[in-house]
């Protein structure tokens with residue numbers, strides 16, 4: 001699989017051109033260029049405050065940029081709201097799962113299928129069942145979402161996002177707060193989602209989980225790309241080790 005531009009027409013599935021966003025005087029995403037090919041799994045790393053979640057928000061249309069463009073399958077989505085980007089094929093999960101706690105697991109996913117994919121009720125029900133199976137939640141379909149343990153709330157985030165039948169799925173620290181065993185279980189589900197043809201962009205601090213899925217990493221700091229490439233190469237970059245891992249290379253060399 002090519003890493004950058006291998007859709008049939010040679011157009012990347014997602015292309016960011018000089019994307020920028022400031023909050024007051026703070027430039028949180030700073031002239032970012034990025035291409036993601038259809039079928040790719042891309043990981044995004046960076047220290048706290050590097051602009052990762054803001055980047056997700058800009059791609060999903062939750063906030064507008066101050067400059068630059070978001071192109072999806074060659075179409076300029078920059079001015080479109082989140083709902084229309086969802087219909088175009090972009091879905092996301094949130095760092096803190098936000099289910100409708102008073103609805104059942106099935107109802108939560110049904111909402112995603114009806115409003116996200118614009119499906120009629122019959123098709124939406126079938127789609128909801130399919131994504132609950134895909135995310136390992138089918139046997140919990142009738143439980144109240146508010147009563148689910150954390151791993152299942154994460155699974156429900158995935159299911160809600162998948163209910164809109166996305167081509168591109170944005171994962172924002174989906175493994176955060178899970179035990180090692182739970183991370184392992186979630187990884188299998190994420191791998192299967194990717195294998196089904198969904199393109200992934202995954203932000204994650206748990207790097208070993210990330211590199212078990214993605215073939216390319218982008219490291220961000222101060223809203224800019226520090227480096228990108230094969231995960232091992234990126235993790236071995238002195239700039240990444242210093243910035244992201246908090247390793248003081250001078251101290252290490254002196255030890």
Ligand SMILES: Nc1ncnc2c1ncn2[C@@H]1O[C@H](COP(=O)(O)OP(=O)(O)OP(=O)(O)O)[C@@H](O)[C@H]1O
Pocket residue numbers: 023026028046047048049050051052053054055
């Ligand atoms: N709505 C907002 N208003 C003002 N400042 C904001 C807003 N959203 C984010 N920021 C600031 O932008 C910077 C980047 O935040 P962002 O959440 O994108 O970083 P992050 O890389 O996702 O961090 P983390 O790894 O901690 O989740 C931070 O300094 C944050 O305080």
